[in-house]
Amino acid sequence: MGRITFLMNGAAGKMGRAMATGLMQEDDLQIVGAVDIKCAGQDIGSLCGMDAVGVKIEENLTMVLEKTKPQVMVDFTNPQAVMKNIRTAMEHKVAVVVGTTGLGEAELQEIDNLTKIWQTPAFVAPNFALGAVLMMQFAEIAARYMPHVEVIEKHHDQKIDAPSGTAISTLERIAQGRKVFTQGAPNEFEKINGSRGGDFQGMRVHSVRLPGFVASQDVIFGDTGQTLTISHNSISRDSFVPGVLLAVRKVLGLQGLTYGLEKIM
């Protein structure tokens, strides 16, 4: 079987570089294109601290798709750019593996429709770290017994969307088995706006943004006389490589939109 050819979108970003570095080391994958609105003209290998691979970063996704005809586009760009990228890739019948966060229900519905129109698969995961997927599964189980729960997610200070895609996914999964009710004192009030965090069906979510973090999340459950904390830390971006590799290898065999790493683990 030939190698799977892929294009890295957002190639000059923190995740783009880390994922390109991981994927370029695999014998069964071949990078054929790299797109970013930064660092145009630079070789993606050199940018990742490796030998030059002869693939330069370019700005125009359509042109790179038509020139290099990849089988898969991997997207780690930003919430403002990602839908346009997905539409463009789909129109060229290029399967997508999307790690960019900030996609809501309407966007996921549109991606699902696009996969049907263009007969091309899409894979989207808010978190490609295996441990984070397990954290969500464990949280879903714990909430059945301990429904008072708050989420604290911590990311680097350049992240632009809040709360994180992982926090939203965690809350959505917990909500499937939890009766909606408002936590905390009925007469509680905030002395500083936002101190109680965001409200998702009565559960609170808090977003910390500080240099030094990659991606961490604590899911804290409270009950009479006890608390339970499920904690996950991505201490380096390498933690996302195995999940992205798995998705790139599997996406061509999928149909429609597949959402979440747990579906292909």
Ligand SMILES: NC(=O)c1ccc[n+]([C@@H]2O[C@H](COP(=O)([O-])OP(=O)(O)OC[C@H]3O[C@@H](n4cnc5c(N)ncnc54)[C@H](O)[C@@H]3O)[C@@H](O)[C@H]2O)c1
């Ligand atoms: N799913 C996961 O496991 C996971 C893990 C970490 C980060 N993320 C998400 O990945 C995304 C990227 O994160 P990051 O930390 O690498 O951010 P970053 O800002 O370092 O990188 C984003 C890159 O996208 C580029 N870009 C912006 N608009 C573009 C466009 N129209 N076309 C091409 N490139 C464009 C930027 O120039 C930048 O280089 C974010 O949405 C983040 O939340 C997901």
